[in-house]
Amino acid sequence: MIIVSSDSLLEVLAALPAAARTFAIAQGFAADNGSHLVLPDAEGGITAVLFGWSPLRADADPFLPGKLPPLLPQGTYRLERLPQEAAANAALGFLLGTYRFDRYRAKKTQPAVRLVLPAGVDGAELSRLAEAVALGRDLINTPANDLGPDGIEAAARVVAERHGATIAVTVGDDLLAGNFPMIHAVGRASAVAPRLIDLAWGDADHPKVTLVGKGVAFDTGGLDIKPPASMALMKKDMGGAAAVLALAELVIGAKLPVRLRVLIPAVENAISGSAFRPGDILPSRKGLTVEIGNTDAEGRLILGDALALADEEAPDLIVDYATLTGAARVALGPDLPPFYTDDDELAVRLASLSRAVNDPVWRMPFWPPYDAMLTSKVADVNHISGGAFAGSVTAALFLRRFVEKAGSYVHFDIFGWTPSARPGRPEGGEVQAARLVYAYLKERYGG
Known part of the structure; x- marks a missing residue:
């Protein structure tokens, strides 16, 4: 060619x-x-x-x-x-x-083409990158009837077993006993119990890096139910979980000298008599009380408990991925996820590396004046803003309340989907910003 x-x-x-x-x-x-x-x-x-x-x-x-x-x-x-x-x-x-997702097709469509690697390209690294992306794409593309919260757990267990990582899972009412009340509240209406997946790998003496991924296997919107057009793609609402598992594959496969922890709150936001309601006030692991403004903003609730847990051991770096807001898509479209961090040096490196590895992102601000939009008259905080403006920013500000001790924190508001096929990115599930953070971790920690 x-x-x-x-x-x-x-x-x-x-x-x-x-x-x-x-x-x-x-x-x-x-x-x-x-x-x-x-x-x-x-x-x-x-x-x-x-x-x-x-x-x-x-x-x-x-x-x-x-x-x-x-x-x-x-x-x-x-x-x-x-x-x-x-x-x-x-x-x-x-x-x-x-890449093709043909699991449900009688006729497989994998193209029968192969590429001889150009001189100087690391074949092992290239394979790791492609396999990790394929893992994440497969998870996002799998419909919710075959990938509920238990299916996300099963995928995490495969990663753990493949690499000799440890894994612990807190399920159902044990979430209340373990002080994860918001994860439990969001997922309790589903026939499949909510859970928190906790995977760990690496030497405990190495710098601690913790990844948190939103794992909403399907999002009806809860009692604030989504219209059909908005619900059609909600199998992808676990795109954050897919991203952190893909990133974990890359970090562990490269044997980077870090102590890696992966936290995935996995739930289905379903509707039943036990569903949480608008106006409910939930306790949180952090100790903050949270007023529910809209049950369709469930992702930030489960992330809040998981981020609080991540922060307790004061890791060197916390990274979270979440298909969190439509506002991010309005601002930047489906292909350019915003990220938020107070660490300017980290932000500069991410921006530079995103261009180098063709994994685009754009920095958005933790804008302090907008924090007042989350004021509640009856609780410590409302989990949504009171108006139509700055939805991605206020969601990020809500999450930042649960992180205090970490050396650095970055939040990615991803879409997790390619609406129309583009080169190297077939239509369907997409793993955004995982290759970027992998490149950053290689640069920061070596390996």
Whole structure:
């Protein structure tokens, strides 16, 4: 597969065999960005593929080769005329573009294409990245009838067993005994009991890194029920859990010198006579009383208890992932998750690395004046704001109340879904910001 731009087209055509060159000219191939042309040899077989791309342009999509796997004939390909600076992302984009979720199809659709790795690309690292992303995508794409809170637990147990990590799970009414009242309240209406999953790996003397992932297996909205259009994709409301499990696979697979802890509050926000209600006042692990403004804002409640637990051992870093607010999508769309942190140095590195590894994010502020929007007249805090503005910011401010002792804290408000297929990102579940944080942890802690 020959990378060609409009500037290099004449040079590339001149180097082709006569039959292939004549065919390319007859087809009017102009090396437009993302275009491709399969070239025949003199016997009618395939001699090469031309692919229009200028990978070093500032506006180039680093994953553009990821559009090719479903378009190419069966075979093994290599990328030629590829600048070394673009090689790792190009290869990863291609590999991520081969992903298909065909668990429920009688006819499997996995494209039968393979890529010879470009020189200098770490094949083991590339495989880890692709496998971790596939794990997260599979979890998000699986419907809630096959992936409830117990299914999220089962997925976490597979990760723990594969890597020799420890895992403890607190289920049902034991959440009350363990002082996780908000997790219990959100999940108690479901036929499948709520639970808190606690996975740990690594040397206890190493820096402590704790990941917290929202694991709402399905969200009806509770008594403040969602309309059908808003409920249709709520199997993806456990995208935060999928992200932290994918990130755990990367950290453990690379044997980074950290003591990793993964906390996943796993619930279904269902409707029954035992569902929590608007106006209820819930205790929390932190000791704050929380007035319920809307039962469809359940994610921040379960995260509050989990973050309080994470914070108790004062880890070096806490990272949480949550498909938390529609407001984040209104502000930044589905492809650009906002993140929040008070650590300016951390924010600068995340922003820089997000571009380097093509895992985009955008910093948003913990804006203190908006904290007043969470005022309650009857409890310590209301868990939603009293108006229509700054929904993602006020959700982040609510979560920050549960973190005091950690060295640094960052919150990602992810979407967890690709609405329309893009290179390297098929339509469906997506693991956002996990590769980014993995790159940051490698840089910060070595390995």
